Amino acid sequence: MNIIETEAISKRYDDFLAVNRVDLQVPEDSIYGVLGPNGAGKTTLISMLCTILHPTSGRGWVNGYDIVRESKKVRESIGIVFQSRALDDILTGREHLEMHAALYGVPGDIRKQRIEEVLELIALGDKADEYVKTYSGGMKRRLEIGRGLIHHPRVLFLDEPTLGLDPQTRESIWKYIRKLNREEDVTVLLTTHYMEEADKLCDEVAIMSRGRIIKADAPRNLKRELGADKITVKVDRAGEFYELIGKQDYVREAFISGDEIKLLVEAGENLIPEIVNFAAARGFYIRSVELEHPTLEDVFIKYTGSGIGGEA
Numbered sequence: 532m533n534i535i536e537t538e539a540i541s542k543r544y545d546d547f548l549a550v551n552r553v554d555l556q557v558p559e560d561s562i563y564g565v566l567g568p569n570g571a572g573k574t575t576l577i578s579m580l581c582t583i584l585h586p587t588s589g590r591g592w593v594n595g596y597d598i599v600r601e602s603k604k605v606r607e608s609i610g611i612v613f614q615s616r617a618l619d620d621i622l623t624g625r626e627h628l629e630m631h632a633a634l635y636g637v638p639g640d641i642r643k644q645r646i647e648e649v650l651e652l653i654a655l656g657d658k659a660d661e662y663v664k665t666y667s668g669g670m671k672r673r674l675e676i677g678r679g680l681i682h683h684p685r686v687l688f689l690d691e692p693t694l695g696l697d698p699q700t701r702e703s704i705w706k707y708i709r710k711l712n713r714e715e716d717v718t719v720l721l722t723t724h725y726m727e728e729a730d731k732l733c734d735e736v737a738i739m740s741r742g743r744i745i746k747a748d749a750p751r752n753l754k755r756e757l758g759a760d761k762i763t764v765k766v767d768r769a770g771e772f773y774e775l776i777g778k779q780d781y782v783r784e785a786f787i788s789g790d791e792i793k794l795l796v797e798a799g800e801n802l803i804p805e806i807v808n809f810a811a812a813r814g815f816y817i818r819s820v821e822l823e824h825p826t827l828e829d830v831f832i833k834y835t836g837s838g839i840g841g842e843a
């Protein structure tokens with residue numbers, strides 16, 4: 532079942548179409564990433580799903596509720612962690628969670644227990660009674676995520692959850708996102724412009740560019756669909772080798788640049804011994820062989836015509 536769906540949803544700011552007829556299907560219990568450069572329309576799209584912005588046209592449903600006509604039900608079903616940091620330095624972690632629990636109407640008799648659960652989930656139990664000003668960037672992010680979870684939402688929206696964090700802290704945040712997805716049965720819809728985040732964290736990724744979703748699938752499928760692995764061979768008498776190897780059935784395409792030959796092939800790891808033997812049998816001296824699988828960046832370039840920095 533899809534817990535989020537949209538049909539040709541659009542948002543226009545004056546004469547600028549920020550989101551253009553987007554059809555989105557987010558499977559229940561998944562970690563779903565909307566990947567695109569700054570300005571692609573990601574924040575606008577999820578703001579509509581969170582009922583913060585009204586669509587100009589099209590429709591959308593979250594947890595089965597219409598985002599325009601049943602916005603209150605939608606809001607009860609979701610947690611939101613947006614880009615703007617909204618923690619108060621002079622409150623403790625626990626006080627933030629208490630305030631949020633009250634705000635979201637978590638019943639008083641279960642509030643304490645729920646706060647403990649969330650503190651454990653985001654591993655802030657030890658720091659719960661310290662002021663937020665003493666927290667590291669990663670701890671603050673975890674607290675914000677925990678706060679978005681306090682009322683047991685079915686869907687958690689995270690807008691650029693690791694923006695500005697160092698790589699190590701980013702990986703630790705991914706760990707918590709996976710954990711809460713698993714342990715709280717919460718569907719996570721996140722936006723990101725980090726390729727690695729989309730690739731490593733998300734079950735499914737929608738590539739967004741200039742207001743449109745261009746392609747959506749599991750990262751593995753997106754990369755596989757691109758097909759070719761790339762084998763780079765450095766070899767003496769490269770021109771001669773290029774002529775010969777380029778004629779082999781298993782080579783889709785071959786390119787030469789200096790003493791370097793690039794071969795596009797399928798299942799590259801199985802072919803490396805074959806290529807090495809082929810060269811040895813004909814007296815070529817191979818200096819190096821390198822195998823590269825397609826990356827999500829390659830997928831992104833194929834579908835958008837530019838790298839992720841290209842539209843910013």
Ligand code: ATP
Nearest residue numbers: 544545547549567568569570571572573574575576
């Ligand atoms: P970022 O990660 O930088 O927020 P994004 O992919 O989330 O990028 P949006 O914030 O949704 O992109 O913005 C999409 C486009 O709409 C941008 O060109 C932006 O300048 C424009 N835009 C956003 N909000 C408004 C607004 N209130 N009025 C006019 N234009 C806007």
